[in-house]
Amino acid sequence: MLHNLSPRQQDILAIARKEGRVNVDHLATHFAVTPQTIRKDLNDLCDSSHLQRVHGGAMFPTSTVNLGYHARREISFEAKRRIGETIAKMIPDGASLIMNIGTTVEQVALALRQHQNLLVITNNLNVALILQECSGIDVIVAGGMVRKSDAGIVGASAIDLIRQFRVDYAVIGSSGIDEDGTLLDFDYREVRVAKAILGQARTRILACDASKFGRRAPVQIADVTEIDVVVTDEPPGAAFVEMCKSSDTELVLAEVDATFSPLKDAE
Numbered sequence: 001m002l003h004n005l006s007p008r009q010q011d012i013l014a015i016a017r018k019e020g021r022v023n024v025d026h027l028a029t030h031f032a033v034t035p036q037t038i039r040k041d042l043n044d045l046c047d048s049s050h051l052q053r054v055h056g057g058a059m060f061p062t063s064t065v066n067l068g069y070h071a072r073r074e075i076s077f078e079a080k081r082r083i084g085e086t087i088a089k090m091i092p093d094g095a096s097l098i099m100n101i102g103t104t105v106e107q108v109a110l111a112l113r114q115h116q117n118l119l120v121i122t123n124n125l126n127v128a129l130i131l132q133e134c135s136g137i138d139v140i141v142a143g144g145m146v147r148k149s150d151a152g153i154v155g156a157s158a159i160d161l162i163r164q165f166r167v168d169y170a171v172i173g174s175s176g177i178d179e180d181g182t183l184l185d186f187d188y189r190e191v192r193v194a195k196a197i198l199g200q201a202r203t204r205i206l207a208c209d210a211s212k213f214g215r216r217a218p219v220q221i222a223d224v225t226e227i228d229v230v231v232t233d234e235p236p237g238a239a240f241v242e243m244c245k246s247s248d249t250e251l252v253l254a255e256v257d258a259t260f261s262p263l264k265d266a267e
Helices: 007-019 024-031 035-047 069-074 077-090 103-111 125-131 156-162 188-199 238-247 262-266
Strands: 021-023 052-054 057-059 096-099 118-122 137-141 167-172 182-185 201-207 219-223 229-232 250-253
Touching: 007 021, 007 024, 007 035, 021 024, 024 035, 024 057, 035 052, 035 057, 077 103, 077 201, 077 229, 096 103, 103 125, 103 167, 103 201, 118 125, 125 137, 156 188, 167 188, 182 188, 188 201, 188 219, 238 250
Parallel strands: 096 118, 096 167, 118 137, 167 201, 201 229, 229 250
Antiparallel strands: 021 057, 052 057, 182 219
């Protein structure tokens, strides 16, 4: 119960609710206390099931329960915006790309609006609406069942359309990333579309904020070794870095000039 929490712990919970994830060092600076004090607060919050421990901090205990669309859109909003802008800078004018369902992917669409001569194929009606009035971007929308929860399009018709294209880039999101590097989601229909998208692109980009690391969901999309570029907002744990290094998957930190190099950091 919230009334059993200290004022600082209630504030930490409020920050976690807004950002999706909290970091020990950031909280220590914010509250002007030691990291040890914050770790004790997080231990208390995790022991009472308010939060779930992750590398370097804590997050909401989502387990295998998906959050609603509007809640997901608000969580880690600033991180998602930075990830979107970083990915948009990787996409040159004149490119073709497929974009799937997800609030981080929608931030990529927002950052692409000034691009020219783009062809975008998507099964995300929110992405289509963001881009439909952009004079320099042609949008093709996959057909099929529209999920009322988030305006995503899933099913065999969407897969059939996507498989007609061979594009320069795929930009996908993921609900979670397991400790072994498996990309996870909640809806097997969405996963089937995501697998098709990955199979039709020359360069595959994963857009994921730091709250996705260690978060679980029941359906497997792919392995990180099948992704060419991972764009996130905080350095991931050592095990994930090692997996990327061994598979030549590029790690990029949002709005950081230099690429986050696993080889350099491992030295």
